[in-house]
Amino acid sequence: SLERELQDAQPELKTIDDSNKLIQSSSTRKSLSNRIHDDDDDDEELSDADNPCCKGKLNTNEILHEEPRFINSIRNGKPFVVGQDYEKINIVHVYGGTPYDVGYAFSQLMSEDFKQLLVAKWIAEYGLPGTLDLNYDIARKYTPPWYNEELQDLAAGSG
Numbered sequence: 001s002l003e004r005e006l007q008d009a010q011p012e013l014k015t016i017d018d019s020n021k022l023i024q025s026s027s028t029r030k031s032l033s034n035r036i037h038d039d040d041d042d043d044e045e046l047s048d049a050d051n052p053c054c055k056g057k058l059n060t061n062e063i064l065h066e067e068p069r070f071i072n073s074i075r076n077g078k079p080f081v082v083g084q085d086y087e088k089i090n091i092v093h094v095y096g097g098t099p100y101d102v103g104y105a106f107s108q109l110m111s112e113d114f115k116q117l118l119v120a121k122w123i124a125e126y127g128l129p130g131t132l133d134l135n136y137d138i139a140r141k142y143t144p145p146w147y148n149e150e151l152q153d154l155a156a157g158s159g
Contacts, residue, residue, distance in 0.1 A: 064089070076105035 068080035068091050077094040090113065094105040107114070122131040140148075 074105060074108055076101050077109050079109045 064082055066082050068082050071079040071081060076096040077092060080091040080093075082089045082091065090110065092106060092109050094102045094109070096102045096105060119131065122134055126134060
């Protein structure tokens with residue numbers, strides 16, 4: 001029915017609306033940035049008068065004009081990528097009827113990135129030995145007892 005189609009289209013419409021807001025705010029940032037950087041003689045800073053609701057620093061990073069590449073699709077989401085390697089930016093469109101649907105879709109699409117990010121955070125926070133201990137503690141409840149014994153014997157035998 002038409003009503004059902006309108007309901008199904010709501011997430012896409014919200015995405016379009018949010019994208020338009022981002023474009024507008026991006027244009028605003030660019031004009032503010034131009035106003036600040038056009039006059040090098042004067043050290044004008046952004047103030048609350050420029051944007052009273054923004055308390056952060058002005059983003060002066062270059063705007064990427066590369067077209068996002070579609071990766072694949074799942075039931076409640078679509079991932080896209082811009083850039084490559086260390087300059088890769090993920091763009092993830094997720095939608096669903098409940099917060100669970102949205103969170104589940106996001107985790108399915110980004111699980112590998114989450115794993116890499118988590119390990120990198122652990123290494124930075126606990127060092128490599130602490131990260132290995134933490135990984136062991138997490139995996140221990142899923143590891144059969146004979147495997148731990150085998151690892152201990154392997155360590156003892158290797159000197």
